[in-house]
Amino acid sequence: MxxxxxxxxxxxxxxxxxxxxxxxxxxxxxxxxxxxxxxxxxxxxxxxxxxxxxxxxxxxxxxxxxxxxxxxxxxxxxxxxxxxxxxxxxxxxxxxxxxxxxxxxxxxxxxxxxxxxxxxxxxxxxxxxxxxxxxxxxxxxxxxxxxxxxxxxxxxxxxxxxxxxxxxxxxxxxxxxxxxxxxxxxxxxxxxxxxxxxxxxxxxxxxxxxxxxxxxxxxxxxxxxxxxxxxxxxxxxxxxxxxxxxxxxxxxxxxxxxxxxxxxxxxxxxxxxxxxxxxxxxxxxxxxxxxxxxxxxxxxxxxxxxxxxxxxxxxxxxxxxxxxxxxxxxxxxxxxxxxxxxxxxxxxxxxxxEDIKPVNIEIEVRPIRIEGSPGSVATTKVYVSRLGKPVSGKKLGVQILSVHGNTPGATVPPSNPGNTPQAFGAIDASVTETDSLGFATVSIVVLKDPGFRTPQLDGQLYFINLYDTDFPVPSSVSQSAMISCLVWSDYKVKKNPKWEDVQDILAPYVKLFPGMTEKINLIDFKSFEIFAKNPPWVHMYGPDTPPSHGISAGAIGFFMTRDENDPRYMPVTRDLSKAKRDTVLNFIFNLQKGTATGPNNQES
Structure with missing residues (x-):
């Protein structure tokens, strides 16, 4: 307002x-x-x-x-x-x-x-x-x-x-x-x-x-x-x-x-x-x-x-x-x-x-990413009002849709199925009753591994629609009342990953983002090694840049350890799960110590 x-x-x-x-x-x-x-x-x-x-x-x-x-x-x-x-x-x-x-x-x-x-x-x-x-x-x-x-x-x-x-x-x-x-x-x-x-x-x-x-x-x-x-x-x-x-x-x-x-x-x-x-x-x-x-x-x-x-x-x-x-x-x-x-x-x-009969539903943070391990939780707030005034004591309905090509709101043709069998029932969502100021909390919990749509398209996308229970479940809702939730696949962090593990994780980015690949070919070991070890953060990014993940050198590690809201964060598309990112960082940490398993299982 x-x-x-x-x-x-x-x-x-x-x-x-x-x-x-x-x-x-x-x-x-x-x-x-x-x-x-x-x-x-x-x-x-x-x-x-x-x-x-x-x-x-x-x-x-x-x-x-x-x-x-x-x-x-x-x-x-x-x-x-x-x-x-x-x-x-x-x-x-x-x-x-x-x-x-x-x-x-x-x-x-x-x-x-x-x-x-x-x-x-x-x-x-x-x-x-x-x-x-x-x-x-x-x-x-x-x-x-x-x-x-x-x-x-x-x-x-x-x-x-x-x-x-x-x-x-x-x-x-x-x-x-x-x-x-x-x-x-x-x-x-x-x-x-x-x-x-x-x-x-x-x-x-x-x-x-x-x-x-x-x-x-x-x-x-x-x-x-x-x-x-x-x-x-x-x-x-x-x-x-x-x-x-x-x-x-x-x-x-x-x-x-x-x-x-x-x-x-x-x-x-x-x-x-x-x-x-x-x-x-x-x-x-x-x-x-x-x-x-x-x-x-x-x-x-x-x-x-x-x-x-x-x-x-x-x-x-x-x-x-x-x-x-x-x-x-x-x-x-x-x-x-x-x-x-x-x-x-x-x-x-x-x-x-104006339609003054149903309540007006506005979700504060509508895109949500969440790790795919069972028990992972994400929350956001929703504001409920009618005629410009907050509505207290209101309980909204929740609808969960596993997104495929013909799901209302999906941005791809129906010919692309977009989900896997295990995606159904992989998450649950609930919303509290609104408080005196009209706010409620939406909670999303992962129940099981949602799988992946292809080996290079991680996780599963869900639309979580909120609606006024005084009316029938709508066929579609306002964009303001819909959460787009990407749940990563349940990937276990590898403490001592091999170079092939890192290649598998980064291969989609090399293929799909040529502008980034022109700067660093992330699946070429020699290129990766150079930028995983150089430059020292203290020289390139300032003396006040603290180490992160045990790393204090290397452009790749620097950009991958920035906060997601930092414009320097890599990958810029922010579609890499924390578990996979940590696996790549573990490889960089081992690489700098000289204990990483490089190409053909050679120690680097």
Whole structure:
């Protein structure tokens, strides 16, 4: 909720990212597939960086204000390395996570607001955010028709942690002064809510904006007792999507909104909700867009006209504020919100409407990785609300799906089965009753080894759906209410592994990530040995770099012992289990001692 409050700092520009997609095809994980299709950008390094971003507006308690930070750059620092973006699994490419993203507003040569963003997960991804050129049918997959990265849009929400020492003095900016006064503090940091929407990604090498897309975002305060990585507010549902609709009927996605009772405002976030005319372009023409309240037993109540135009998207991150009367607030507290268009030739006029009957379910951390040994446990929080208020004493239902090709939400064709017989019943999940603040804890426990899908595709992916038990089990749930859980196979750490053991573990990365292999061929023993022993950490990474896993030298060991949220962590895709990683590190430790079993069982 907090980024919808005040003060709000809006930024706009472009982003760069270069993920390799060789690992997007399950058939590439077959051992016999030694020369996989390059797909797009095979040598990509999974960087995520801001380009040409700047502060475009600042919003205070009473509306837009002029502030000295207006027009300043909003940048990624690339420290200690460029942020990285990675999917959780080949069968789930809809929740990519950005790790180690440090951002900054440089105010002068010596003053900046700089902080590190908690791992940010894509949410509310939709692939039809661009008006089709011919139809919405799957068969008509074209540049601006159904499907494709250019036609996708999604939202990231996370927390920016700014050290006390990095916050500029109060004289620098009235907006930053107010933000500091209103936001939470934790462990020597000011917490800032950050939300950004990405769309229009250009993945065609001939495009002059290749590997970049559009980004619009907002910074705001963090308040106590609210979710950190989800809006935690009311939701407008986009008009029902039907691929059989005529090509000129635009589609719509879900949008969060809140009521600021203190300032008597309706605040709506439309940035990820309205279909665009073209990839990364302006919203489609809707005529006049109007907000109304829909009381259950009386006529709709007009609130006012909603600004949906491109200027609002570019300048205010498409966060719209409308004044409310006391009477309107009273009615809206128990009634649905609706947005209608004046055009009658592009489908039903009601393009957004709130469903106030079921509770709103928002899981805080939605991608989860867990070791596959029986008894392993992972947890996350879920926030439950209705009409913008936390719901206490609520018990949610839990549905566990072992993912295969035709599982709803899977990102591969049904021809790929994606699971093994032992995957069924390998995990259990439960959720506690919500507390007085609307929060509950989801626990996932491993019951048995889930196996592996191929020798090079470790573990099993599960979708864990949460739902309101007052209604039938849904055929699909909102992305916000679904956990994507990758459970590794039950691999026993080898204390004295052979070189062949290490080769088996690292072979998929050599095949699937050519960009990394260009730097280090991890299954060539001589290359591995050189970079497993060199350089000394004290010389390359600084005298304050402590040994880890008994290792204090070697680039491979250094990068494999970084924290998973560190952008230098290897493998960058973060799809290597801890047990297998520890096995590789044990080999490096033995190699440095001269006791490792190298090629052909020779001691090295």
């Amino acid at each position: 907090s980024y919808l409050s005040y003060p709000r700092i809006n930024f706009y520009g472009r982003f760069f990212t270069d993920p390799s997609t060789v690992n997007n095809d399950p058939t590439h994980y077959e051992v016999d597939n030694t020369v996989p299709s390059p797909w797009q950008n095979p040598k990509g390094l999974h960087k995520f960086q801001l380009q040409d971003c700047s502060i475009v507006s600042t919003i205070g308690k009473d509306g837009e204000i002029q502030d000295p930070i207006l027009g300043l750059p909003f940048i990624t620092t690339d420290k200690p390395s460029a942020a990285k973006i990675a999917d959780i699994d080949v069968y789930q490419q809809g929740v990519p996570t950005i790790y180690g993203m440090e951002v900054s507003i440089p105010i002068s040569d010596s003053i900046s607001l700089t902080g590190l963003i908690d791992p940010a997960v894509l949410n509310q991804l939709w692939w039809v955010s661009v008006l089709a050129t011919r139809s919405w049918q799957d068969a008509d997959y074209q540049m601006d028709s159904f499907g494709g990265d250019m036609n996708a849009s999604g939202v990231y929400q996370s927390i920016l942690r700014v050290p006390f020492s990095s916050w500029p003095s109060d004289e620098v900016s009235p907006v930053l002064k107010e933000l500091k006064a209103r936001t939470l503090q934790e462990n020597g940091n000011y917490l800032v809510s950050i939300r950004f929407v990405v769309d229009g990604y250009r993945n065609v090498p001939e495009d002059k904006q290749y590997q970049t897309g559009r980004i619009t975002g907002s910074l705001g305060p963090v308040f106590a007792n609210e979710p950190l990585y989800s809006p935690g507010v009311r939701i407008l549902n986009g008009r029902t999507q039907d691929k059989s609709d005529p090509w000129h009927y635009p589609m719509f996605n879900n949008c969060p909104f809140t009521i600021d009772k203190e300032r008597k405002l309706l605040i709506m976030d439309l940035a990820n909700g309205i279909c665009r005319k073209n990839a990364g372009g302006p919203p489609v023409d809707l005529g006049t867009l109007t907000a109304l309240i829909k009381p259950e037993h009386s006529d709709p109540i007009l609130i006012g006209e909603v600004d949906y135009l491109e200027y609002c998207f570019n300048t205010y991150s498409h966060i719209v504020q409308l004044p409310l009367s006391e009477d309107q607030i009273t009615v809206l507290n128990s009634s649905a919100l609706s947005l209608k268009i004046s055009r009658t030739d592009i489908g039903p006029s009601e393009i957004f409407v």
